[in-house]
Amino acid sequence: MLCTCGSAEKPAEVVEEKPATSVATSSPAYESLSFDRLKHIYENATYMDATFYDLPISINQNETAQIQTTLAGIGSQPMAYRPDCKPIGHIWFQINGKNVEEADIYFEKGCVGYVWYDAGKPAFSNAMTEDGARFYLNIMSQVPEDLR
Structure with missing residues (x-):
């Protein structure tokens, strides 16, 4: 199954800290994308594409097992969010060539997850x-240090 419910699921936390520019607390900014929508892309997505704003890489997946593994990294709880958080990239899921879900990817201390779009505007989030988190750390570790 795509998401688990209950206390066994722990949102990921990025270990590397960046200097704080202000004191801000993390709190959920949006409700979670519904289980039904996540399940729909889990069962039907035929393509996933992710781009990163400051890294010279992208991720493209067109095999069901790969896409489902990526989706399994999405938690059921809303993402904790600080107003100063910035996305590191954007991810799209397609079914037979049509974009069905898209989200900004957040990956910094206090903001680790996805902010999903609905009608072109941020509307939902998932930790x-x-x-x-290990998936993204693995991807980023393949980028030479001088390009990060």
Whole structure:
């Protein structure tokens, strides 16, 4: 199954800290994208594309198992969010060539997860699981240090 419910699921936390520019607390900014919508893309997505704003890489997946592994890194709880958080990239899921879901990717202390769009505007959020965080750490570790 795509998401688990209950206390066993822990949102991911990025270990690397960046200097704080102001004192801000993390709190959910949006409700979670519904389980039904996540399940729909889990069962039907045929393509996933992710771009990163400051890294010279992108991720493209067109195999069901790959896409489902990426989706399994999305938690059921809303993402904790600070107003100073900035997305590191954007992700799209397609079914037979049509974009069906898209989200900004957040990956910094206090903001680890996805902010999903609805009708072109941020509307929902989901925390990233620890497995999801490991997925992105693995991707980023493949980028040479001088390009990060």
